[in-house]
Amino acid sequence: MTVMQQAYNVYEDRCPTRLVLDRLADKWALLILDRLEGGPVRFNHIRRDIKGISQKVLAQTLRKLERDGLISRTIFPTVPVTVEYALMPLGRTLTDTVSALAHWAETNMDAIFTAQRAYDEAHSV
Amino acid sequence: MTVMQQAYNVYEDRCPTRLVLDRLADKWALLILDRLEGGPVRFNHIRRDIKGISQKVLAQTLRKLERDGLISRTIFPTVPVTVEYALMPLGRTLTDTVSALAHWAETNMDAIFTAQRAYDEAHSV
DNA sequence: GCTAGATAGTTTCCAATAGATACCAAGGAG
DNA sequence: CTCCTTGGTATCTATTGGAAACTATCTAGC
Numbered sequence: 001m002t003v004m005q006q007a008y009n010v011y012e013d014r015c016p017t018r019l020v021l022d023r024l025a026d027k028w029a030l031l032i033l034d035r036l037e038g039g040p041v042r043f044n045h046i047r048r049d050i051k052g053i054s055q056k057v058l059a060q061t062l063r064k065l066e067r068d069g070l071i072s073r074t075i076f077p078t079v080p081v082t083v084e085y086a087l088m089p090l091g092r093t094l095t096d097t098v099s100a101l102a103h104w105a106e107t108n109m110d111a112i113f114t115a116q117r118a119y120d121e122a123h124s125v
Numbered sequence: 126m127t128v129m130q131q132a133y134n135v136y137e138d139r140c141p142t143r144l145v146l147d148r149l150a151d152k153w154a155l156l157i158l159d160r161l162e163g164g165p166v167r168f169n170h171i172r173r174d175i176k177g178i179s180q181k182v183l184a185q186t187l188r189k190l191e192r193d194g195l196i197s198r199t200i201f202p203t204v205p206v207t208v209e210y211a212l213m214p215l216g217r218t219l220t221d222t223v224s225a226l227a228h229w230a231e232t233n234m235d236a237i238f239t240a241q242r243a244y245d246e247a248h249s250v
Numbered sequence: 251g252c253t254a255g256a257t258a259g260t261t262t263c264c265a266a267t268a269g270a271t272a273c274c275a276a277g278g279a280g
Numbered sequence: 281c282t283c284c285t286t287g288g289t290a291t292c293t294a295t296t297g298g299a300a301a302c303t304a305t306c307t308a309g310c
Binding site: 008010011012013014016017018019020021022024025026027029030031034035049050051052066067068069070090093094097100101102104105106108109111112113114115116118119120 | 133143146150154174175191194218227230234241243245
């Protein structure tokens with residue numbers, strides 16, 4: 001089923017679906033959602049697991065996902081303070097699709113790299 | 126099936142799957158792939174359909190998708206010249222997942238906007 | 251002939267974003 | 281007293297994104 005057959009047209013500017021898709025189409029958000037699938041995780045734990053993400057971007061992305069109601073943020077008054085992030089029911093309905101995208105990437109990366117080499121060779125000469 | 130159970134770990138920096146996921150996690154790329162599902166489309170046709178995309182970003186994104194082997198670019202020596210973009214078989218294997226993401230966005234956007242209002246109210250006071 | 255319009259881009263400039271790094275407060279361990 | 285942890289924020293710079301103008305080629309209209 002394509003999007004055009006729906007009540008909303010995702011190709012339209014100002015389409016609310018676009019606002020949601022813009023948010024979802026973010027590599028860090030997808031990786032974080034996938035990482036949370038196994039259960040609640042702390043801030044620095046995510047930071048250490050997802051190599052290459054900066055503290056600033058991790059904090060920003062977690063805030064956005066929390067605002068969207070996809071994940072929850074729970075503070076435990078330990079010393080030092082512990083903050084746990086977990087998937088909300090709404091976020092859980094998304095993880096199948098996110099995993100499917102990650103799985104597609106892994107399955108097809110060799111074909112993509114082959115295509116890239118062919119393209120570069122054809123366009124360098 | 127989570128990514129962690131695969132041979133590659135998508136959370137690792139330098140993981141080839143991450144390179145592919147980074148490319149896919151782009152709102153314009155996803156919209157273009159979805160738009161091409163119905164058959165070949167010309168440059169300016171895509172530009173007019175996908176409201177808000179600039180010529181520069183459309184050209185860049187199409188080039189990347191072509192380099193990845195997801196879409197084809199065919200030039201017809203008409204006057205003025207016609208350039209048609211179409212899904213390659215590799216790109217076609219991806220459209221189900223892309224459509225699923227767009228469909229999820231549309232189904233759940235009301236829940237997300239409700240969550241956003243609740244978050245903003247709780248954090249503005 | 252001159253101008254307008256279509257094709258598919260490239261170029262230029264500025265604003266917004268991403269990344270790296272440093273810093274903060276509150277303690278516990280040594 | 282100093283270093284380590286927690287979960288961030290502040291600052292600065294590099295990269296990217298978006299808006300607009302410019303390119304080239306040919307057709308149609310006046």
